[in-house]
Amino acid sequence: MRSRAPVAIGGGGMKANNWLRRSGSGVGGEFSFRSTGSEHDLAVMVSDFIEIGSAGAESWRSSDSDSGFSDLAYLADRISLYKLSVNDQYESDLIMIVKSLILSISEAHQFEKPDTCDSSCILRSLVKLLQSSGYDAALCASKWQTCVKVPGGEHEYIDVINGGSERYIIDIDFRSHFQIARAVKTYNVVLSSLPPVYVGNMTKLKQILQIMVEAARYSLDQNSMPLPPWRSLPYLEAKWESPCQRIATFDSVTAFSSSHQHCISLLRRLKSFIISDFSHLN
Secondary structure, eight states, rough: OOOOOOOOOSTTTTTHHHHOOEEEEEEEEEOOOSSSSSSHHHHHHHHHHHHGGGGGTTOOOOOOOOOHHHHHHHHHHEEEEEEEEOOOHHHHHHHHHHHHHHHHHHEEEOOSSSOOOSHHHHHHHHHHHHHTTTTTEEEEEEEEEOOBBBEEEEEEEEEEETTTTTTEEEETTTGGGGOOOOOOHHHHHHHHOSSEEEEHHHHHHHHHHHHHHHHHHHHHTTOOOOOOOOGGGHHHHHHSOOEEEEOOOOOOOOOOOOGGGHHHHHHHHHHHHHHHHHHHHH
């Protein structure tokens, strides 16, 4: 199951438990929250956060101050530079092959999942295609426990090992990790500057995470809201740095069922982004 995070809404108290289970669409995907820690402790943490952040709900601002606009524009430029900076030919080739393979994934058949699927079938398909192309690719299922104010969770992504040394991360729904409540307009500009599919090493990934935490903190400050723990740098880094189970083989494929509607929607969205990228290169 891929990691998912809650979307903040106004109110507190008994609304916290309903808020934990809330699921809705947005730029980058569908959200809920899964944690390996105590559900009661997490509910208390969420309730406390809502009570603190609700003070700014009545005066929600979608616009930025002049200085803030330039700050966030600068962060968007930094992300664009990171997107253009490719370490070597191997990474450049991997980025292109990942995009091409995603375009080749059919909606007709995906891997069997015992419960409601949340893009895991796309990850498994992409792993098999990368392996067929000669890459040492595997599905990584990470999990971490609640620590202090950082909630526990779990996440699925792909890694590719180059000659047993360099490790490349592939995250197919990258923008979804940075959704925040009541974002100002320029934060959404920063968000849209991110690649929809991240392909790169951990060093570059951590640099992007730091930028996005800085941007999220600014946007939330505009509405007198604190940075939620599931958008903090330690929580974000835990998704890709926590111990993970590396899975290279999967069950046989099966036809899509109603539980794969999220996957179909995500796959179509990814293909649209990639086709748009390719058209800009021509």
